Amino acid sequence: MPIRLSQLFLRTLREDPADAEVNSHRLLVRAGYIRRAAPGIYTWLPLGLAVKAKIEQVVREEMAAAGAQEVFFPALLPREPYEATGRWTEYGDNLFRLQDRKKADYLLAPTHEEMFTLLVKDLYSSYKDLPVCLYQIQNKYRDEARPRAGLLRGREFVMKDAYSFDVTDEGLQASYQAQRDAYERIFKRLSVDYVIVKADAGAMGGSASEEFLSPSPIGEDTFVRSPGGYAANVEAVVTVAPAEQDPNSQSPAVVHPSPNTPTIETLVALANRDVPRADGRQWAAADTLKNVVLALTSPEGKREIVVVGLPGDREVDAKRAEAAFSPNEVEPATEADFAANPELVKGYIGPVKGSTKVLGLDGTSKLRYLLDPRVVNGTAWITGANISEQHVFDLVKGRDFDADGVIDIAEVRAGDPAPDGSGPLELARGIEIGHVFQLGRKYAEALGLQVLDENGKLVTVTMGSYGIGVTRLMAVLAEANNDEKGLIWPESVSPADIYVVAAGKDDVVYQTAEKLVADLEAKGKSVIFDDRVKVSPGVKFGDAELIGVPNIVIVGKGLENGEVDLWNRRTGERRAVRLDSAVAELV
RNA sequence: CGGGAUGUAGCGCAAUUUGGUAGCGCACCUGUUUUGGGUACAGGGGGUUGCAGGUUCAAAUCCUGUCAUCCCGACCA
Numbered sequence: 001m002p003i004r005l006s007q008l009f010l011r012t013l014r015e016d017p018a019d020a021e022v023n024s025h026r027l028l029v030r031a032g033y034i035r036r037a038a039p040g041i042y043t044w045l046p047l048g049l050a051v052k053a054k055i056e057q058v059v060r061e062e063m064a065a066a067g068a069q070e071v072f073f074p075a076l077l078p079r080e081p082y083e084a085t086g087r088w089t090e091y092g093d094n095l096f097r098l099q100d101r102k103k104a105d106y107l108l109a110p111t112h113e114e115m116f117t118l119l120v121k122d123l124y125s126s127y128k129d130l131p132v133c134l135y136q137i138q139n140k141y142r143d144e145a146r147p148r149a150g151l152l153r154g155r156e157f158v159m160k161d162a163y164s165f166d167v168t169d170e171g172l173q174a175s176y177q178a179q180r181d182a183y184e185r186i187f188k189r190l191s192v193d194y195v196i197v198k199a200d201a202g203a204m205g206g207s208a209s210e211e212f213l214s215p216s217p218i219g220e221d222t223f224v225r226s227p228g229g230y231a232a233n234v235e236a237v238v239t240v241a242p243a244e245q246d247p248n249s250q251s252p253a254v255v256h257p258s259p260n261t262p263t264i265e266t267l268v269a270l271a272n273r274d275v276p277r278a279d280g281r282q283w284a285a286a287d288t289l290k291n292v293v294l295a296l297t298s299p300e301g302k303r304e305i306v307v308v309g310l311p312g313d314r315e316v317d318a319k320r321a322e323a324a325f326s327p328n329e330v331e332p333a334t335e336a337d338f339a340a341n342p343e344l345v346k347g348y349i350g351p352v353k354g355s356t357k358v359l360g361l362d363g364t365s366k367l368r369y370l371l372d373p374r375v376v377n378g379t380a381w382i383t384g385a386n387i388s389e390q391h392v393f394d395l396v397k398g399r400d401f402d403a404d405g406v407i408d409i410a411e412v413r414a415g416d417p418a419p420d421g422s423g424p425l426e427l428a429r430g431i432e433i434g435h436v437f438q439l440g441r442k443y444a445e446a447l448g449l450q451v452l453d454e455n456g457k458l459v460t461v462t463m464g465s466y467g468i469g470v471t472r473l474m475a476v477l478a479e480a481n482n483d484e485k486g487l488i489w490p491e492s493v494s495p496a497d498i499y500v501v502a503a504g505k506d507d508v509v510y511q512t513a514e515k516l517v518a519d520l521e522a523k524g525k526s527v528i529f530d531d532r533v534k535v536s537p538g539v540k541f542g543d544a545e546l547i548g549v550p551n552i553v554i555v556g557k558g559l560e561n562g563e564v565d566l567w568n569r570r571t572g573e574r575r576a577v578r579l580d581s582a583v584a585e586l587v
Numbered sequence: 588c589g590g591g592a593u594g595u596a597g598c599g600c601a602a603u604u605u606g607g608u609a610g611c612g613c614a615c616c617u618g619u620u621u622u623g624g625g626u627a628c629a630g631g632g633g634g635u636u637g638c639a640g641g642u643u644c645a646a647a648u649c650c651u652g653u654c655a656u657c658c659c660g661a662c663c664a
Contacts, residue, residue, distance in 0.1 A: 011597085011598095011614075013598060013599090013613085013614085014598085014599085014612095014613055014614080014625070015598065015599045015600095015612090015613070016598095016599080017598075017599085018593090018598085018599070018600090018657080019656070019657055019658095020657095021657085021658070039655095039656070039657090087664095091664095093662095094662090094663070110664080111664055113664085142663075142664095144662085144663065145588080145661080145662050145663070146658095146659095146660090146661090146662075146663085148657095148658085153663085161664095209664095220663085318661080318662095322662090435664070437664075465664080467664070501623095503622075503623055503624095504622065504623080505621090505622050506622095534622090535622090535625095536621070536622055536623095536624080536625070536626060537622060537623045537624060537625090538622090538623080538624035538625040538626080539624085539625050540623095540624090540625090541623075541624050541625085542624070542625050543625090554623075556622090556623060557622095557623060558623090565623090
């Protein structure tokens, strides 16, 4: 049966909702696909459900093709499994928690690793049962600090989450690849632009991880691309270290007084005034070694102060730092931290000349000192002398100082060399629409998922997790497919195949349109039929454009010549065709 | 959590500066009209002005508190 606009539960809005900023949000509300129920929580109207179902159908078909089987968990879950993996605490305020009448703790699931792991543990206990891959399409709940942009970041959203279970690492590789391939097919079928980027493993633990980002200026993720095809989330970009040099070929380190130089700018200015370079080049911020003091807080609440040395022209990227120090929280050190560590002379911190790695004037500090990958052996730096208003020049890594390790948390800039050596990196924004992840044995260990191998020995299962944001995908599709008039769905997700407008007041128009609709449906096409009488053509055309079905047929005044108009929503092209050949053209 | 803005009819807004008892457009209902680009006219229904206190003869408007929403940032498998 066609969807009849005379009957459809729908009210299109002529004006933009005041609370919607981005196009997808604006248009999905205006065109009557969704309504806001609470911040980041949306009610689905018939048109919205139709599009969501289309996306889910594609996902289901490709999951089946990849050998994954569908299950369905409750969204309302008891506390215990999440307690076992530590995530009841780790998730913090992002978890929706509630209690039943007996005051037992429950949560609305933000993701289902625990439940899938326990389900497989419940049913399977032999290597012969594996590998297995399960998935569900289900509502997830996260109490985001700031939901935004309609469906793009909601507090309730639909996710397809799949989990693979293997005995061996090679098996996990194969399962991962199967899901990754399925994702490529899904996004291609849905006509979504995507880039596969290396992702940071982050708090999920595990090793290999890739994100599917859809490039978009409103994206919340920043990623890099190289001419040679390297792509990574900015959190996961690996900095290319310059070649090492002979430390002993450099000039000896010298301490210079540097009054009133608490910042890099003031320091560079003073250096150019008081300490001209032998080669005549001007000192630059990149010649200085900036030492940033960070406070790490572990999930257990333990606080550690670390000092990170990086070139003075680079800032610490908060996201990269968070990722690199995960699961610790990272924040700049406070005044209290400095007070507790008097060897840190604010504005004049540096690795001590002659020490191996420790910081501080007397060389006894126990603080960890980590260096940016650009600070390689043989490089010379201007840096703090750990005495107020004094800096060291030509302090050489490998000769005068060393560190406890390398940490790659400096901001990534467009133009930085790509790790694949193919040229400069380009920066772009993207929306995360999928994530494939080799979890490894973290959850299986925490929850005791073991099977017997062919030797009758218990082995821990290794897992992968694979997510697609279904409702976010819908927002991405709406975002990428619209114009000033409204939405323009790709055919693969359009709420109907054909949109038929009866434009006119004569009965024959409606009778002819009715017949055309029936013929189209007989050929297997789904149809939205604007059969509203007493609605002017202008309104009907406007709604057709707003709703965004790509193929529109107008049955109206052309009938005098036995013709109807085929209207391509995307190109705007209208073409008159013989009524009797219209169906053939459309199927 | 920090910064900014806003809460008035289903939606978009005005009236707040200067207190006088709430108005416009869209949507909705009735009638006539119009039918290939949101037709025109006439009539109509719908509001405890976010909430709670206070000042005042009188509060959407002034004062205090509170709640909520949106945007930027922080945060975010």
